[in-house]
Amino acid sequence: MSQTPDFILGDEFAKVLTETTMSLVCVLDQEGRILFFNDACEQVTGFTRDEVIGGDARDFVIPPEEAEAFGEVLAYVSATGLSSPQVGHWLAKDGERKLIAWSNRLMPSADGSAALLVTAGIDLSASTPSAADEEAFGGDPEAKLAEVGRLAQEQRALRRVATLVASEASPERVFTAVSEECARVLEVNASAVFRFEGDDTATIVGRHSREGAGDAFTLGMRLQAAEDTGIGQVLRTGAPARIHDYTERPGEIADSMRQMNYRSSVSAPIVVAGIIWGAVGIASAEPLPADTEARLGAFCELVSLAVASAQAREDLSASRARLVKAGDEQRRKLERNLHDGAQQRLVSLALTIRLARRQLESNAEAAAASLERAAKELDLALQELRELARGLHPAALTEQGLGPALAGVAERLPIEVDMSTPAERLPENIEATAYYIVSEALTNVAKHAQATKAKVDMTLAGKALKFEITDDGRGGADPSAGSGILGLRDRAEAVGGTLFVISPPGKGTVVTAQIPFSEA
Amino acid sequence: MLARLHALQTTQEQHDLGLEIVRDQLLPWLRDSSGFRGLIRLWNPEEAKTLVITLWADEESLRASAAAGNQLGELTAETVGTTRLALENYEVSLFDVADA
Numbered sequence: 001m002s003q004t005p006d007f008i009l010g011d012e013f014a015k016v017l018t019e020t021t022m023s024l025v026c027v028l029d030q031e032g033r034i035l036f037f038n039d040a041c042e043q044v045t046g047f048t049r050d051e052v053i054g055g056d057a058r059d060f061v062i063p064p065e066e067a068e069a070f071g072e073v074l075a076y077v078s079a080t081g082l083s084s085p086q087v088g089h090w091l092a093k094d095g096e097r098k099l100i101a102w103s104n105r106l107m108p109s110a111d112g113s114a115a116l117l118v119t120a121g122i123d124l125s126a127s128t129p130s131a132a133d134e135e136a137f138g139g140d141p142e143a144k145l146a147e148v149g150r151l152a153q154e155q156r157a158l159r160r161v162a163t164l165v166a167s168e169a170s171p172e173r174v175f176t177a178v179s180e181e182c183a184r185v186l187e188v189n190a191s192a193v194f195r196f197e198g199d200d201t202a203t204i205v206g207r208h209s210r211e212g213a214g215d216a217f218t219l220g221m222r223l224q225a226a227e228d229t230g231i232g233q234v235l236r237t238g239a240p241a242r243i244h245d246y247t248e249r250p251g252e253i254a255d256s257m258r259q260m261n262y263r264s265s266v267s268a269p270i271v272v273a274g275i276i277w278g279a280v281g282i283a284s285a286e287p288l289p290a291d292t293e294a295r296l297g298a299f300c301e302l303v304s305l306a307v308a309s310a311q312a313r314e315d316l317s318a319s320r321a322r323l324v325k326a327g328d329e330q331r332r333k334l335e336r337n338l339h340d341g342a343q344q345r346l347v348s349l350a351l352t353i354r355l356a357r358r359q360l361e362s363n364a365e366a367a368a369a370s371l372e373r374a375a376k377e378l379d380l381a382l383q384e385l386r387e388l389a390r391g392l393h394p395a396a397l398t399e400q401g402l403g404p405a406l407a408g409v410a411e412r413l414p415i416e417v418d419m420s421t422p423a424e425r426l427p428e429n430i431e432a433t434a435y436y437i438v439s440e441a442l443t444n445v446a447k448h449a450q451a452t453k454a455k456v457d458m459t460l461a462g463k464a465l466k467f468e469i470t471d472d473g474r475g476g477a478d479p480s481a482g483s484g485i486l487g488l489r490d491r492a493e494a495v496g497g498t499l500f501v502i503s504p505p506g507k508g509t510v511v512t513a514q515i516p517f518s519e520a
Numbered sequence: 521m522l523a524r525l526h527a528l529q530t531t532q533e534q535h536d537l538g539l540e541i542v543r544d545q546l547l548p549w550l551r552d553s554s555g556f557r558g559l560i561r562l563w564n565p566e567e568a569k570t571l572v573i574t575l576w577a578d579e580e581s582l583r584a585s586a587a588a589g590n591q592l593g594e595l596t597a598e599t600v601g602t603t604r605l606a607l608e609n610y611e612v613s614l615f616d617v618a619d620a
Contacts, residue, residue: 339552344588347549348595351541355599 024090024100024121027107030078030114032057032070044100044123046093061090063097069149072156073104077117080163081106087124087148099125099145157181158298165306168313174306175206178280178299183208186295188284189262192217193270193303194231195278200224202231202278209260216256229253230267234279240268240293257283264288268296270303277307319490326487337388345381349374397435401425406456409439413446415471416453422460426517430465433495433515434458437488441469441511444484449473449509461514464497469511477503488513521557521615522582526572526593527606535563535570538600542572546592550574553588555581569605575612582609 018025018038027036034052042048045061052060058067066088090098104119161177169177175193182191193206202225209215217223225232228251233241243249243265246257257265266288267281280300282292356370389395397405403421410417425431438456445454451473458467477485485501488511492499497515530538542561550556555577562571574589576582590607597604 336554339549340588343549343552344592347545348592350545351592351595351599354541355595358599358601 024119024123026057026119026121028057028074028117028119030074030117032062032074034060035116044092044098045090063089063091069153074117076156076159077104077106078115080159081115087145087152089145090121097125098123154185154295154298157185158302161299161302165302165309168309169306171306171310172205174303176208177206178303179206179208182280182282182296182299183210186282186288186292188282188288190215190217190260191280191282193278193280194223194225194267196225196231196235196276197222200226200232200235202235205278211260216259223253226251226253230265230281231279234267234269235276238269238271238276240266240296242266242288242293244287261285266292266296268293268300270300270307272304272307272311277304319493322486323490323494326490334388334392337384341384342381342388345377345384349377349381352377393432394435397431398428402431402434402458405431405435406438409442410456413442415446415451417442418453418455419458420456421458422465424460426460426465429495430515430517433491433497434465434467434513437491437499437511437513438467438469440484440488444477445469445471445473445509448477449475451508463517464514465517466514467512470508472508474505475503475507475509476505477501477509485511521612522576522579523610523612524574524576524582524585524589525606525608525610526574526589526597526604527608528570528572528597528602528604529568530563530570530600530602531568532565534600534602535565538570538596538602539563541596541599546596553581553585555584575615 018036021038022040024041024044025036025038026034026041029035034055034057037047037049037052047060058064058070062070069088087099087101090100092098100121100123102119102121104117106115107118108114109116158181161174161181164174164177178193179191183189189211190207190209192204192208194202195205196202201222204217204219204221204223207215207217207219209217223229223231225235227233227236228249230241230243233239243254243257245263246254246265247263249257260283262283263285264287265281265283267279269276270278270280280296280303282288282296352370352374356367356374359367359370394405394408396408403419403423406419406421410419426434438458442454442456445451449471451471454469454471456467456469458465460466489499489501492513492515495515497513499511499513501509501511503509528534528538539561542559547559550559557575557577559575560571560573562573564570572593574585576585593607594604
């Protein structure tokens with residue numbers, strides 16, 4: 001394979017390219033100071049390098065009304081390291097406004113001390129429009145520019161929220177950000193994020209209002225999501241809803257809307273895992289444009305992601321807590337079993353041997369009987385210790401593998417078990433996890449299912465072990481009711497696997513699990 | 521709090537042997553028992569009588585320890601060569617011990 005010679009992509013190449021290209025190439029530091037200004041920049045603006053190098057771009061080429069947006073782009077690119085394509089104006093030295101399409105990229109400085117923003121632009125105002133361009137850019141250029149600017153602003157707002165979601169910010173922070181960005185980008189008086197509570201009410205979990213004090217809708221407020229309200233319609237239809245005019249509208253929410261001088265509203269659903277979780281609503285003193293629902297939808301999707309992500313984190317955290325608790329309980333149980341079982345037998349054994357020693361001097365027959373008792377106590381103690389050890393990690397699993405170890409479990413159960421397991425040995429942790437899940441599931445069947453028989457079907461599927469435990473019991477096992485099924489699921493998920501339970505009443509129970517080798 | 525009282529007829533020698541067994545073998549095990557709150561052993565040489573009182577947090581722990589208490593108490597009495605006079609349960613109506 002050929003390699004690009006160093007000289008082509010070296011410093012000289014960059015120098016020649018930036019001097020000869022028709023594109024504007026400008027390098028800025030993170031404060032917006034101009035560090036590099038190529039020939040094309042000089043030609044388009046009329047400024048010389050000597051005039052602008054070291055100066056703030058906002059003092060030369062950025063029009064005052066676009067200075068804030070320029071600052072936002074700088075901050076965004078610096079914070080995220082992502083490029084942020086823009087269309088905006090540059091001011092030439094003679095005051096003429098040039099419409100320029102920019103692309104940009106962050107680059108480390110030569111000494112690595114700071115990141116520099118390399119921007120490359122095309123002067124759109126210089127080009128002679130073709131017929132197609134006329135079509136695309138026809139009409140009022142300023143209106144088109146405003147539209148491009150609006151879209152760019154909306155994209156930036158969505159990116160800011162998306163960055164928050166990606167950084168796993170708390171849902172509350174995302175709700176607040178969404179409320180603020182929606183109100184700002186859609187240029188409305190107020191916006192709110194609602195969470196449906198499952199009883200025809202909704203709680204305000206995010207709120208932004210330009211009015212500030214005296215807001216009729218405050219964070220934490222619970223509202224009736226009645227049929228004739230925007231959020232009520234979202235809840236019932238799952239589709240965006242619009243209220244054109246609150247002037248004559250009845251109801252508590254409409255009263256508050258009038259009190260705030262809001263005329264119209266649009267609400268859109270937040271859907272999480274197929275369920276209508278809530279809504280984002282905006283309110284305005286003016287009629288809202290036709291595309292408001294679609295624009296609001298983009299924000300709703302981000303809220304959905306934030307909620308789903310937070311729920312996944314909560315589930316993971318709860319699962320970890322359950323695993324730790326289950327471990328603690330197992331240790332406590334083991335300590336109790338040792339104390340009340342084998343330890344008590346050994347204390348009793350020590351006393352019996354003392355008794356036998358005393359009896360030896362006077363009554364050999366009684367001593368022999370005591371020694372017999374001691375031997376029995378010792379046997380029982382050993383048996384109990386073996387049971388406990390087997391419960392911790394059966395020797396048969398280490399020595400012979402899953403099949404024989406599970407066969408041992410099945411033998412001790414009062415139900416018939418039909419077992420099919422792979423003949424080959426599997427990684428130790430896979431065997432241990434599968435053993436725990438199957439033996440626990442079979443014990444549950446024997447204890448709770450009122451079953452006469454159970455079946456274990458275990459197969460290798462690529463780099464995973466799949467297994468299914470079925471029984472002919474009463475079914476109706478509820479995964480959310482007890483920790484048994486949850487514990488099995490936690491165990492499977494802890495090694496990157498999955499576990500599902502199907503248990504219709506009267507039709508037995510099926511536990512299906514899959515454990516991948518790579519993650520286990 | 522509840523108490524289990526073991527009353528035993530003991531000579532000096534039997535008392536000494538019983539004390540050794542309780543202190544070295546039974547007490548370490550008792551201390552790890554659920555709800556165990558303490559043990560008091562009383563000796564009256566004139567009457568040749570020993571009382572062993574075990575204290576338990578509640579009804580559940582007293583009940584849970586009953587079988588072991590009976591079996592080990594009887595075995596201890598047999599080992600020291602004495603007979604148990606009584607095995608009785610009590611409610612502790614007042615417990616006031618000054619700091620040692």
